[in-house]
Amino acid sequence: MNDITKLLGIRHPVLQGGMAWVAEHRLAAAVSNGGGLGVIAGGSADADFVRGQIRQARELTDKPFGVNVMLLSPFADDLMQLVIDEKVSAVTTGAGNPGKYIEALKAAGIIVMPVVASVAYAKRMERGGADAVIAEGSEAGGHIGETTTMNLVPQVVDAVSIPVIAAGGIADGRGAVAAFMLGAKGVQVGTRFLVAKEAVVAQEYKDRVIAAGDTDSVVTGRFTGHPVRVLRNKLTREILSKEKEEMSIEEFEEMLSGTLRKAVVEGDADYGSLMAGQSAALVTKEQSAADIIEDIVGGMRAVYASLGDYYAK
Ligand code: TUI
Numbered sequence: 001m002n003d004i005t006k007l008l009g010i011r012h013p014v015l016q017g018g019m020a021w022v023a024e025h026r027l028a029a030a031v032s033n034g035g036g037l038g039v040i041a042g043g044s045a046d047a048d049f050v051r052g053q054i055r056q057a058r059e060l061t062d063k064p065f066g067v068n069v070m071l072l073s074p075f076a077d078d079l080m081q082l083v084i085d086e087k088v089s090a091v092t093t094g095a096g097n098p099g100k101y102i103e104a105l106k107a108a109g110i111i112v113m114p115v116v117a118s119v120a121y122a123k124r125m126e127r128g129g130a131d132a133v134i135a136e137g138s139e140a141g142g143h144i145g146e147t148t149t150m151n152l153v154p155q156v157v158d159a160v161s162i163p164v165i166a167a168g169g170i171a172d173g174r175g176a177v178a179a180f181m182l183g184a185k186g187v188q189v190g191t192r193f194l195v196a197k198e199a200v201v202a203q204e205y206k207d208r209v210i211a212a213g214d215t216d217s218v219v220t221g222r223f224t225g226h227p228v229r230v231l232r233n234k235l236t237r238e239i240l241s242k243e244k245e246e247m248s249i250e251e252f253e254e255m256l257s258g259t260l261r262k263a264v265v266e267g268d269a270d271y272g273s274l275m276a277g278q279s280a281a282l283v284t285k286e287q288s289a290a291d292i293i294e295d296i297v298g299g300m301r302a303v304y305a306s307l308g309d310y311y312a313k
Pocket of ligand 1: 116143226
């Protein structure tokens, strides 16, 4: 047991990232049943849809799970009220400031874990009453900050006294132990769970993640202030060449509109947004969520055991 497993009532300190369109009730329930914290992604869905997801997850698991609220969503207010009404165990947030919701979530007994991409923002979340922060480095997929996990995590650990969960670039036991060495008390894993058997994601998207190598990850939209990490494809080639010639934010948004759904639901690996972290290069096969967690935890045990040997010499 550590701070995070105790706080969340879970077996292993492994959280699943709140991936829009990808993280629905089947994946979340499978991760929770495997001993981690499954998370249903609110994404841009409305409260009725997410209520259905929560209820279906409850049919599949009696373990705690969370809901991720993406704060750029027009339904963010509704989803916060929904998680309070449904008494969901935990909420993670992304892409914005959840400050105004924290008091009401805490009053309802919900564990609040904002994703942060900077030290200043982590401190603000601690002051606002967050139970933990998820420090997400720029190796992560989707919407990212500027600082890498290796640098962000120890700086956030030094700046706050609530537990820190590391995210971005962690896909196996080695990465998880590395995060613990930096002072994290838990890890959030996204990309590796994207290819879980229980993740209802078009096979074409999963295949691209599995095939990805070290140079297949690119960041689009830095100029908009909302940089997004995805796998290289025809869409990114067109966007990145247009970005060089000066494109308006409106034109950029138009090019990306609906492209995540295109990737996840329609399996358009050429013109869909293949959001994934740099750790896609470490992801080599489709496995059940429970096997992924067992592999990460088993890998951690092996690394810790080898460290013991090293220092014993
Ligand atoms: O949120 C994520 N990852 C995401 S959200 C998303 S949907 C989207 N698609 C296109 C453009 C924008 C969003 C896809 N992937 N990760 C957590 C995360 N949060 N990373 C960075 C942040 C973040 C950034 C700025 C959190 C807070 C923030 O500013 C807070 C403030 O207001 O000061």
